[in-house]
Amino acid sequence: ETGVTQTPRHLVMGMTNKKSLKCEQHLGHNAMYWYKQSAKKPLELMFVYSLEERVENNSVPSRFSPECPNSSHLFLHLHTLQPEDSALYLCASSQTYGTSGRDTQYFGPGTRLTVL
Amino acid sequence: QKEVEQNSGPLSVPEGAIASLNCTYSDRGSQSFFWYRQYSGKSPELIMSIYSNGDKEDGRFTAQLNKASQYVSLLIRDSQPSDSATYLCAVNLWSGAGSYQLTFGKGTKLSVIP
Numbered sequence: 001e002t003g004v005t006q007t008p009r010h011l012v013m014g015m016t017n018k019k020s021l022k023c024e025q026h027l028g029h030n031a032m033y034w035y036k037q038s039a040k041k042p043l044e045l046m047f048v049y050s051l052e053e054r055v056e057n058n059s060v061p062s063r064f065s066p067e068c069p070n071s072s073h074l075f076l077h078l079h080t081l082q083p084e085d086s087a088l089y090l091c092a093s094s095q096t097y098g099t100s101g102r103d104t105q106y107f108g109p110g111t112r113l114t115v116l
Numbered sequence: 117q118k119e120v121e122q123n124s125g126p127l128s129v130p131e132g133a134i135a136s137l138n139c140t141y142s143d144r145g146s147q148s149f150f151w152y153r154q155y156s157g158k159s160p161e162l163i164m165s166i167y168s169n170g171d172k173e174d175g176r177f178t179a180q181l182n183k184a185s186q187y188v189s190l191l192i193r194d195s196q197p198s199d200s201a202t203y204l205c206a207v208n209l210w211s212g213a214g215s216y217q218l219t220f221g222k223g224t225k226l227s228v229i230p
Contacts, residue, residue, distance in 0.1 A: 042120070042219075042223070045218070056217070100147070101147030102148045102167065103208070104148075104162065104165055106162060107152075
């Protein structure tokens with residue numbers, strides 16, 4: 001496996017279900033990100049982890065819960081979602097995160113989530 | 117409000133022509149600028165990064181940066197139908213919380229007509 005991988009690629013869930021999205025990066029990077037991409041809207045940053053510590057949480061509802069057990073893996077736990085949460089969820093990684101302003105992010109293929 | 121603005125298009129160009137994609141940003145302190153290509157139903161793929169004023173060329177792609185005008189563009193020479201995609205401009209904007217945050221425009225949809 002190379003780059004950034006995500007599973008599952010597609011997920012359909014009911015509003016009462018609990019599911020998890022998984023991301024793995026094989027680039028030796030220290031920062032990982034979750035983004036949400038909805039139709040007609042720019043990518044929205046949800047969470048950032050740097051060296052396994054959460055450094056950004058952009059006012060995301062508590063029904064989304066991230067977990068970063070190590071620098072290569074990132075999870076997004078989902079529970080009691082709403083239909084408006086249906087979107088493409090993208091994971092990304094970068095070598096570093098911080099004050100240089102030059103971090104280049106590489107994206108995984110995404111998980112297409114549909115909430116019924 | 118710190119923003120990245122792009123014309124949503126669609127931008128249609130004939131095969132072999134030059135496609136010109138434009139982006140403006142609000143934060144004068146921005147340090148790095150990226151162009152991503154996103155095919156329908158796929159994830160963004162990095163095409164170019166640029167950090168200094170002027171032009172940066174990579175094959176058929178040229179990124180142009182003018183920090184004084186807060187403007188970055190992407191030129192695609194000899195456009196091919198396979199270039200048809202949405203092009204996302206991304207800028208590292210200072211978040212005000214001690215770090216930069218990559219902020220994306222809504223993207224410009226490019227259609228190259230055979």
